[in-house]
Amino acid sequence: MTEQNEITQVIQSRIEKLNWFIENGYKPFEYRFDKKDAIHDIIERFEKEESEFPVSTAGRITANRIMGKAGFFDITDVSGKVQVYIRKDQIPEQDFEVYKHLDVGDFAGVTGTMFRTHKGEISILCKSIILLTKSLHPLPEKWHGLKDKELRYRKRYLDLLVNPEVKEVFITRSRIINSIREFLNSRNFLEVETPMLQFVPGGAAARPFKTHHNALNSEIYLRIAPELYLKRLIVGGFEKVFEINRNFRNEGMDRNHNPEFTMLELYQAYADYNDMMLIVEDLFINICETLYQKKELAFNEFPNINLAKPWKRISMEDSFEEFAGFSVKNKSITELQAMLEEKDKVKQEKLGKVIEKLFEVFVQPKLIQPTFITDYIKDSSPLTKVHRNDDRLVERFEVFIAGMELGNAFSELNNPWDQKERFEEQVKDLEAGDDEAQRMDYDYVNALEFGMPPTGGLGVGIDRLIMFFTNAPSIRDVILFPLMKPEI
RNA sequence: GGGCCAUUAGCUCAAUUGGCAGAGCAACUGACUCUUAAUCAGUAGGUUGAAGGUUCGAUUCCUUCAUGGCCCA
Numbered sequence: 154m155t156e157q158n159e160i161t162q163v164i165q166s167r168i169e170k171l172n173w174f175i176e177n178g179y180k181p182f183e184y185r186f187d188k189k190d191a192i193h194d195i196i197e198r199f200e201k202e203e204s205e206f207p208v209s210t211a212g213r214i215t216a217n218r219i220m221g222k223a224g225f226f227d228i229t230d231v232s233g234k235v236q237v238y239i240r241k242d243q244i245p246e247q248d249f250e251v252y253k254h255l256d257v258g259d260f261a262g263v264t265g266t267m268f269r270t271h272k273g274e275i276s277i278l279c280k281s282i283i284l285l286t287k288s289l290h291p292l293p294e295k296w297h298g299l300k301d302k303e304l305r306y307r308k309r310y311l312d313l314l315v316n317p318e319v320k321e322v323f324i325t326r327s328r329i330i331n332s333i334r335e336f337l338n339s340r341n342f343l344e345v346e347t348p349m350l351q352f353v354p355g356g357a358a359a360r361p362f363k364t365h366h367n368a369l370n371s372e373i374y375l376r377i378a379p380e381l382y383l384k385r386l387i388v389g390g391f392e393k394v395f396e397i398n399r400n401f402r403n404e405g406m407d408r409n410h411n412p413e414f415t416m417l418e419l420y421q422a423y424a425d426y427n428d429m430m431l432i433v434e435d436l437f438i439n440i441c442e443t444l445y446q447k448k449e450l451a452f453n454e455f456p457n458i459n460l461a462k463p464w465k466r467i468s469m470e471d472s473f474e475e476f477a478g479f480s481v482k483n484k485s486i487t488e489l490q491a492m493l494e495e496k497d498k499v500k501q502e503k504l505g506k507v508i509e510k511l512f513e514v515f516v517q518p519k520l521i522q523p524t525f526i527t528d529y530i531k532d533s534s535p536l537t538k539v540h541r542n543d544d545r546l547v548e549r550f551e552v553f554i555a556g557m558e559l560g561n562a563f564s565e566l567n568n569p570w571d572q573k574e575r576f577e578e579q580v581k582d583l584e585a586g587d588d589e590a591q592r593m594d595y596d597y598v599n600a601l602e603f604g605m606p607p608t609g610g611l612g613v614g615i616d617r618l619i620m621f622f623t624n625a626p627s628i629r630d631v632i633l634f635p636l637m638k639p640e641i
Numbered sequence: 642g643g644g645c646c647a648u649u650a651g652c653u654c655a656a657u658u659g660g661c662a663g664a665g666c667a668a669c670u671g672a673c674u675c676u677u678a679a680u681c682a683g684u685a686g687g688u689u690g691a692a693g694g695u696u697c698g699a700u701u702c703c704u705u706c707a708u709g710g711c712c713c714a
Contacts, residue, residue, distance in 0.1 A: 162686055163651055163668050216677075223674035240674055257667075271675050294652040294666050296678055301652085303709045315652090405642090408711095497714075640708065 163291050170254045171287045179251070181287040186211045186262035193232035199267045199275050208277060210235070211262040211285060213314070214255060216295060224252065225276075228263060237263055238270065239279040248282050257295075258288030306635055319630075325444065326619050326631060330397060332443045333417060333615075336436055342393040342419060347382035349375060349399070355597065356380030356536070358589040359402040362412075375401035380536065380610065381597045383420050384565060387608050388600045395419035397615065408627040409557065412636050415615040420565070424609035425538075426548045429562035430525050432611060433552050434462040437523070444622060452555045452624050455521050464523040464552075469512060472526055477515035481508055505533030520553035535575035535591055537563040559618055562611040569601035 160168075174181045189209040198206070212230035219226075223240040241249045255261060262285050265277040293299040298315045305312040305319075312319050334344065352371070354361035356378030366373045379396050386394050400416045421428065438460050441448055448460045473481045481489060489507045494500060496514055501507045508530055520526070527550040528540055537547035548564035566572050576598065582590035619631040629635040 161651065161668090166668060218676050218679050219673090220676065220679075221673040223676085225676045225679085227677080236677070238675070242674075270677090272677080274675090274677070276675090291651050291667050296666065297653040299652070301648090301709085303648090304652095306709090638708065 164289055167256055167287065167289050170256065171289075173254050174251075174284055174287070177247075177250075179284060181284060183262075183283065183285045186283065186285050188262065191232040192228070192230045192235045195267060195277075196233060196235060196275050199269075203269075205266045205268055207264070207266050207280075209262070209264045210277070211260065213288075214257050214259050214261055215292075217255070217257050219253070222249075226252075226255075228261060236270075236274055236276040237265065237279050237282075238268075238276050239282065244279055244281060248279075251282055251284060252279075255282075255284060256288060256291075258290065258292045259284060260286040260288075303637075306629055307637055307640070309633055322619075322623050322625060322631060323633060325623050328444065329440055329619055329622055330615065332440050333397065333436065336439050337393075337395050337419065340393065342395045342421075343391055345383070345386060345391075345394050345396055346398065347379045347386075347396060349401075351376045353381075353592050353594045353596075355591055355594050357400075357402075358533075358591065360404060360588050362401050362403045377402050378416065378612070379418050380612070381594060383418055384605060384608065384610070385597065385600045387420050387422050387565075388603055388605045392422040392606075393420070406636060408629070409617060411616065411628050411632055414628070414632075417613040417615055418610065420608055420610045422606045422608050425564040425607065426527070426550055426562050426609055429609045429611045430464070430466065430550065430552075433525075433560055433562070433613070434460075434464055434523075436613075438462065440618075440622060450622070450624075452621055453626070455555050458522060458555060460523060464525055466525045466527055466550075468528040468546075469508065469526050469530070470528070472512065472516045476519045477511075479515075481511065503530075503532045505530030509533060517553060517558070518556045521555055523552065523554045525550045525552055532578070534563065535579050536566055536572075538566045538568075539571070554621060557617055557621065558614075559621065560611060560613040562609065565605070565608040565610045567601055567605040567608060569598050572601055573598045 171181045187209060188211040192210055192212060195208045195210065210228070210230065212228040212234075214226050215229045215234065216227040218224060222242075223238070226237050226239070227234050228237055239249070239252055262283045263277060263279055264281045265279045268276060268278050270276050293311060293315045295315075299305055299311055305316070309319075313323075337344070350364075350366070350373050352373055354374035354377050356376075357380065359377040361374040361377050363372060363374055365371070378400055379398065383394055383396060395417065396419075397415065397417050399413050401413050402410075403412065404410060406412065419432070421432075438448055441450060441460050449457055450460075452458055467475060470480075470482055473479060484492075486504050486507060489504070489511060490500065493507055493510050493514075497510065501510055512526070516526075527548075528543070528546045529537070529549045531537075531539065531545060531547050534547045534549050537549045540546035540548050550562055551558055552560040552562075566575070576591065576593045579591040580593050583592065616628050616631050619625070620628060623631060625631050
């Protein structure tokens, strides 16, 4: 209990029961229990055998129906829930006293034999019971659960405790990440870990979190992306690497953004962005088939999103003609800026940024089925190779599903002189006040000078991917402890 | 950053035109040896998010603040 909690009537009664255990020689916070059986397993075994067998299990009491000299209570562990039937004439006298001093929320250990009640419910006939941990607070209401979103995010343990579908989301999250690892390992990608603390925060257009290293007496940043380190590893001779880990961006929060979020980045030598598209298709299909044994699923208001390949590929410029009903090719930057300001009250200087903003407004919401948008304007993508057929463009794509951006990939720029010039352009923007512009990273340029083979790179926002596969409306529903403002 | 909405018992929610702060679950006491949202009888539980203001009187109207949600940027 913390200082902010008052002793309410309910808590007082639980403290009195806790004291009863102490006075009678029990430990209200036991050391261990020999839990032999997971609840799911004993129910499954009884369904098969339909015979009485002894069990020893433990979990949290989640319901209690006491009837004088007998009672039924539900005990829940991570695998499931089982009903326990306890009657005074079947257990030591003192154990029934123990039962009477238990509350919903307490952890208990139970031994007994499996049987089926007259009403047909598979249950444990209790032979002994022990309190393992006393719970001092009442659980949220058994019927309505915990609905208040603020409480659910701040006290996620309660949300997990009383809302079973929340537990399912995070189990699915783990399964998805496992399946990504298996997919990449099976293709001989090496999982690596690169620095979270970086002196030059690079690899993305974002504002970093700044902190201070005491021993070096130096400013240091939380990473906004692992990109520049992963590509150093390609210089170092690894040919396929990936990292699944946290990025930090000092930006606002909404249903698609949390300041810390999980990113998959992978790099493959001798590959280009076309190869990355093939990986994205296979990766998503692999996840979907692992989870649901099919290639279609519903997300949000879209009942049928079909992941069967090949996914649509269309260039950024062409996408306007197809989805927005106008062309950007024959328009001057001034015309495009005017359109953007009219629609969005936003002013952007560079052609690439103007077109991307227009794209966000006019095209992105219409990209429901999986779509690769390819070939961005050069000035907004400083780490990307110039397009082999059009030097106004770069070889970059982003992948969209259900109007949501889920990934970003390039043919990686590996010409050190070109890279240096692009950084210099970015530094000019930074000095002109664009706080998302990238910084000069001489060490990275130096690495490229040693030679990086042609390389394809891909980044996938894991939280959004999990939103998609679990049909979650907000990123806060797929992050266990989303960032919240402190109370008071 | 802007707009709208919310905040009442541990939880889920009420409260008519501004007129005694209410229910269900949880808790407590009693009855009850096959219940499962157990049942029956009774009891207790509130600084109505915070601070001001208007008023004889504020959960209700006004202002500011805090936190959250939704939408927009």
